[in-house]
Amino acid sequence: MNKQTNEQSLKDTRERILDAAEHLFMQYGYDGTSMRVVTNEAGVNLAAANYHFGSKESLMQAVLRRRLEVINQERLRLLDEAEANAGGKPLKPSVIIDCYFGTLLRIAADQKAGGETFLRLLGRTFTEPSDFIRAFMSTEYADVLERYKQALFRSLPDVPKAEIVWRFHFMLGATSYAIAGTDALHLVTDWQFDEGSAEQDKNLLPRLMSFLIGGLRAPLPQFENEAGPTADKSANKDAAA
Amino acid sequence: MNKQTNEQSLKDTRERILDAAEHLFMQYGYDGTSMRVVTNEAGVNLAAANYHFGSKESLMQAVLRRRLEVINQERLRLLDEAEANAGGKPLKPSVIIDCYFGTLLRIAADQKAGGETFLRLLGRTFTEPSDFIRAFMSTEYADVLERYKQALFRSLPDVPKAEIVWRFHFMLGATSYAIAGTDALHLVTDWQFDEGSAEQDKNLLPRLMSFLIGGLRAPLPQFENEAGPTADKSANKDAAA
DNA sequence: CTAGAATTAAAACGAACGTTTGAATTATAT
DNA sequence: ATATAATTCAAACGTTCGTTTTAATTCTAG
Numbered sequence: 001m002n003k004q005t006n007e008q009s010l011k012d013t014r015e016r017i018l019d020a021a022e023h024l025f026m027q028y029g030y031d032g033t034s035m036r037v038v039t040n041e042a043g044v045n046l047a048a049a050n051y052h053f054g055s056k057e058s059l060m061q062a063v064l065r066r067r068l069e070v071i072n073q074e075r076l077r078l079l080d081e082a083e084a085n086a087g088g089k090p091l092k093p094s095v096i097i098d099c100y101f102g103t104l105l106r107i108a109a110d111q112k113a114g115g116e117t118f119l120r121l122l123g124r125t126f127t128e129p130s131d132f133i134r135a136f137m138s139t140e141y142a143d144v145l146e147r148y149k150q151a152l153f154r155s156l157p158d159v160p161k162a163e164i165v166w167r168f169h170f171m172l173g174a175t176s177y178a179i180a181g182t183d184a185l186h187l188v189t190d191w192q193f194d195e196g197s198a199e200q201d202k203n204l205l206p207r208l209m210s211f212l213i214g215g216l217r218a219p220l221p222q223f224e225n226e227a228g229p230t231a232d233k234s235a236n237k238d239a240a241a
Numbered sequence: 242m243n244k245q246t247n248e249q250s251l252k253d254t255r256e257r258i259l260d261a262a263e264h265l266f267m268q269y270g271y272d273g274t275s276m277r278v279v280t281n282e283a284g285v286n287l288a289a290a291n292y293h294f295g296s297k298e299s300l301m302q303a304v305l306r307r308r309l310e311v312i313n314q315e316r317l318r319l320l321d322e323a324e325a326n327a328g329g330k331p332l333k334p335s336v337i338i339d340c341y342f343g344t345l346l347r348i349a350a351d352q353k354a355g356g357e358t359f360l361r362l363l364g365r366t367f368t369e370p371s372d373f374i375r376a377f378m379s380t381e382y383a384d385v386l387e388r389y390k391q392a393l394f395r396s397l398p399d400v401p402k403a404e405i406v407w408r409f410h411f412m413l414g415a416t417s418y419a420i421a422g423t424d425a426l427h428l429v430t431d432w433q434f435d436e437g438s439a440e441q442d443k444n445l446l447p448r449l450m451s452f453l454i455g456g457l458r459a460p461l462p463q464f465e466n467e468a469g470p471t472a473d474k475s476a477n478k479d480a481a482a
Numbered sequence: 483c484t485a486g487a488a489t490t491a492a493a494a495c496g497a498a499c500g501t502t503t504g505a506a507t508t509a510t511a512t
Numbered sequence: 513a514t515a516t517a518a519t520t521c522a523a524a525c526g527t528t529c530g531t532t533t534t535a536a537t538t539c540t541a542g
Contacts, residue, residue, distance in 0.1 A: 013489085013490085027370060028370050028371075029270070029272060029369070029370035029371075031270060031272030031273045032272045032370055032371065034528075034529065034530080035529080035530060035531085036528085036529080036530095044490085045489095045490055045491055045492080046491090046492095046530095046531095047490075047491070047492085047531085047532080047533090048489080048490065048491090050530080050531060050532080051488095051489070051490080052489095055530080055531080056530065056531090123368070124368045124370065126418070127364065127365045127368050127417075127418075127421055128270070129268060129269050129270035129273055129365065130270075130273065163448065166419075166448050166452075167448075167452055169418060169419065170415040170418065170419060170449065170452045171415070172418060173414045173415040173416070173417060173418020173419060173421075174411040174412070174414040174415040174418075174456070175414070176368075176414060176418065177367070177368075177410060177411065177413060177414020177415075177417065177418075178407075178410065178411060178414060180368055180414075202464075202465075203462070203464050206462035206463060206464055206465075207404065207407050207408075207462050208411065209462065210459045210460060210461065210462040211407075211408055211411045211456040211457075211459055212456065213459060214455045214456045214457070214458060214459020214460070215415070215452040215453065215455045215456035215459070216452075216455070217455060218451045218452055218454060218455020218456070219451060219455070220451065221444070221447035221448045221450065221451040222447060223443075223444050223447055224443075224447075254519085254520090275498075275499065275500080276499080276500060276501085277498085277499080277500090285520085286519095286520055286521055286522080287500095287501095287521090287522095288501085288502080288503090288520075288521070288522090289519080289520065289521085291500080291501060291502080292518095292519070292520080293519095296500080296501080297500065297501090
């Protein structure tokens with residue numbers, strides 16, 4: 001065969017392994033997935049995985065990196081664009097939240113095949129116990145998280161930075177659960193609403209965005225050890241300008 | 242030895258295994274924890290774990306049930322009490338949220354030793370991939386979730402039930418992440434604020450409560466396929482009465 | 483066409499896994 | 513004290529794990 005066919009089949013083996021690993025890591029977790037089931041589902045030889053990726057850990061990193069690079073680069077690009085359009089003024093919190101969380105859901109919706117699968121894998125990856133996974137995620141997210149953190153600081157100058165970080169943390173959690181699958185949702189409800197999976201996906205983003213912005217802009221908490229009485233919650237100052 | 246010493250040592254073996262399993266499952270996950278490291282950390286023989294619990298799966302269930310029973314019974318008791326005091330009128334959303342999420346954090350704070358450990362384990366358990374764990378959680382939570390769902394429906398009669406279920410889901414996610422450890426939080430920030438771990442724990446509840454109630458009461462989302470223009474978000478109706 | 487590199491294939495490696503066995507030990511009760 | 517039950521113990525069971533090895537096969541390039 002010619003060169004094209006060769007490179008095609010090479011890419012096919014690598015990508016078939018990545019696709020199978022993505023799906024199985026999502027469904028059974030990293031520790032719960034063996035190299036044998038990955039290569040079986042990919043239809044390749046067991047040794048091919050170690051030949052192309054070196055180890056199971058490296059395979060997991062490759063699975064995550066393949067899509068995270070696209071998502072995080074788009075996140076940085078959109079934030080740059082929004083800040084350029086704002087002309088030096090702080091961005092609205094809702095714009096920042098949409099650049100971060102909206103980009104994630106929109107890109108995942110684009111990639112028809114593995115998009116939803118990767119979303120659910122990503123949701124679970126944040127709570128993966130393996131040290132090397134958390135270390136990988138930490139470095140992979142360091143830049144984009146720092147940029148968005150600073151953008152939120154500028155956007156909410158009257159809110160203590162510690163509160164912003166905590167609420168960013170809460171938003172990450174709510175989003176991860178939202179996308180980590182409807183399994184946890186079935187746990188909450190019988191879920192006999194008439195909408196199908198398609199409409200669920202379509203409406204997830206506006207639903208999530210409303211919740212996230214509502215939480216981000218909620219009145220600041222009253223700590224017990226702070227000065228002043230434990231006032232009525234409705235008397236609290238709104239978090240967002 | 243007398244009867245007391247016997248029962249004491251019996252309970253000690255069982256509880257030492259439970260304590261060790263709780264800690265190791267939290268740190269390394271279910272699949273990442275072997276029966277050998279559990280029994281080693283507990284200082285008991287390997288076969289003792291299978292003798293007392295039958296299998297690794299049953300051990301995991303015993304670890305979860307030991308503390309979940311206390312928490313969920315208290316959740317039901319507080320909701321009963323609140324509804325009795327309300328005299329037939331719907332409860333405020335903030336009261337419901339505090340009964341559910343506040344109880345979790347307060348009980349965990351009480352149990353000095355394993356409280357925080359179990360909180361972090363529970364946060365991760367919701368995303369555990371193993372089928373038997375999710376099945377166990379589903380049955381273990383069925384009653385309390387149904388009761389709180391109905392309470393929220395009554396509390397927010399003008400909000401579509403599907404939205405309430407989704408927002409309950411988001412709240413569960415935000416809470417799980419909040420308690421699943423500051424590991425994910427270190428991922429977000431350098432976290433060089435001057436507060437120590439003690440103050441973090443003390444302030445987590447009010448911080449989380451503000452965020453959750455803000456998200457729950459956020460304006461309802463506008464779906465693209467709905468009637469009416471994509472209005473300014475501030476024009477939306479508030480979700481809570 | 484052919485040498486050499488890249489990839490695939492079957493088989494095996496040692497280690498670690500959950501679980502079981504059967505004897506030894508300890509507690510309980512008459 | 514003694515029979516009975518409950519618990520602990522060391523050892524081993526068969527299986528599966530990630531990885532490696534070595535040979536066969538396929539592709540690339542002169």
